[in-house]
């Protein structure tokens with residue numbers, strides 16, 4: 136009986152609910168000092184002076200680190216701006232840290248509001264915070280670019296990355312658009328959003344001579360190791376990064392931000408280990424955000440709804456320090472089988488913190504535009520929105536002209552529509568009411584790429600008969616500990632309870648960043664192969680061991696189950712793995728694996744797909760929107776754990792509700808600073824906002840992506856939800872809202 140697939144409880148659940156799980160800020164170190172960052176209060180200019188005398192004299196203060204006294208890093212000094220006056224150029228990248236988005240107190244230049252300009256180090260957190268709050272920083276302010284409309288006048292192309300071209304095209308768009316019987320051409324906007332994992336960023340830095348240990352809340356221990364090493368000019372082996380638990384990541388912990396290096400610099404300066412934890416307001420600026428987007432969608436279709444022309448132009452905000460392009464057009468290039476298509480990605484540069492990945496970067500904002508536009512087209516054609524999507528169903532990847540490794544989207548539409556009761560929908564806007572409440576039904580398509588990278592793992596049988604399986608991956612709350620234990624249990628033939636999975640440490644075999652929904656598809660095969668190799672090794676030992684009841688059998692005549700090695704044909708002929716190990720000298724036995732994706736990506740296009748249906752209830756007088764129910768059906772490959780996968784999809788859907796109705800970083804654009812930088816004013820759904828969420832994972836096994844058949848579930852849940860809500864709001868009210876979030880004021884206007 137396979138344990139993979141079963142919805143077993145989290146193996147780390149007890150540790151978490153009892154508070155025994157050690158998060159990054161909770162590691163106890165001798166002589167630990169506390170650091171608090173001071174962030175700039177201007178969006179652009181210079182730090183003229185920081186008076187550290189008063190702060191230094193305050194109780195418990197060990198040091199105040201500014202650009203004047205910060206340890207010089209192993210990089211070219213300074214990033215003096217060549218151009219003076221109003222014109223802004225990007226910083227000279229050659230003079231920047233290896234990671235240009237970092238602000239490491241190597242010069243006095245301020246590029247955005249809330250950029251680190253000083254770090255106060257003290258014996259207690261309270262002392263550090265007190266001194267940080269009193270630190271007087273004098274600035275010379277320069278003119279900042281904080282006007283998106285103005286910034287759009289000098290758009291730039293992002294550096295093309297693999298799978299992220301800035302411009303694409305196929306067919307003759309102009310001609311197809313011209314000939315289309317029905318056309319729409321509309322613009323959608325999405326706001327800046329900030330990550331709000333319950334655990335903020337936190338780092339403890341501990342130097343042991345020239346070796347650095349970092350306890351860091353991260354989705355990528357190896358990435359932190361590499362950046363720290365190159366920044367300090369030491370070898371990666373001299374840096375160890377430890378992160379057994381993460382209290383949510385969602386992309387903001389997928390790369391390294393300034394505070395990680397600053398903590399290590401502070402530890403150097405103070406000559407003690409230093410803990411640096413961001414407070415909630417500090418999460419808004421120096422550690423990334425989802426950039427705001429403006430997306431123009433033009434669709435042309437035949438009377439029967441066949442798409443002939445699709446055009447999607449995205450502008451997203453970026454920063455002067457470094458670029459990040461929100462890849463909104465990625466989904467559009469693959470979603471529908473249109474004859475012609477044209478997409479573009481452009482950047483508008485602002486004096487803000489560098490944006491970054493946020494759950495389903497690209498697909499979340501992009502699906503709002505594309506799937507809203509499809510709904511607008513459906514209304515224009517007087518066609519059912521599900522039918523319109525089926526009429527344009529892409530049986531292969533229209534971008535690469537490759538077959539899908541698996542695609543169950545037709546089934547997702549059918550199952551979700553059925554469970555929702557879509558056939559009872561009267562498509563006429565404002566036609567469905569419940570008393571005075573306006574009722575709206577809307578739907579959208581969900582999708583996210585099925586990514587995979589290479590990963591390593593080790594499996595070890597211990598003398599007590601338990602197994603330790605290791606891979607330097609991460610558990611962001613997603614269920615990695617649990618799922619990897621399940622995979623190892625099946626492959627090794629051992630109960631889950633006897634397996635301990637270790638992750639989150641650069642001392643372990645290397646695994647990729649836990650982002651892009653790729654952990655199961657990447658680390659899963661490594662764990663599977665390592666556990667399988669260990670099992671085979673044990674069987675080999677038994678066959679060769681004259682004292683084993685299995686001696687003399689062939690390897691294929693022996694099975695492993697429940698911690699026993701068993702003769703297939705005569706189950707009474709068996710022995711415990713533990714007994715075998717004891718006779719062999721009682722030493723642990725290990726096996727390694729390095730699992731790499733092969734050529735399959737060249738032969739197949741790999742995506743997860745889904746369909747999401749939403750009901751909204753709107754008060755016609757005050758414009759409040761309630762979502763009593765959502766139905767989503769998803770094809771995500773073979774599901775490793777029903778319960779944790781369900782939670783991932785549900786979490787994504789809930790976030791999609793926030794994106795649709797609430798989330799927005801409210802900037803005071805005079806200063807480029809977020810004014811709702813706290814969980815009271817930055818609105819996300821709470822329990823009372825959530826109605827029934829019905830999630831179906833359709834039976835699907837992807838035979839191409841990996842031997843487990845698993846795609847990924849981390850990000851697809853958020854995609855499509857905001858569009859489905861917007862489409863339901865239109866159905867309820869007759870108002871097409873193309874600007875997220877859909878707040879009551881927009882419904883009433």
Ligand code: MOS
Pocket residue numbers: 354384385386387389492493494495496649650651652
């Ligand atoms: Mo995710 S936004 O790829 O961590």
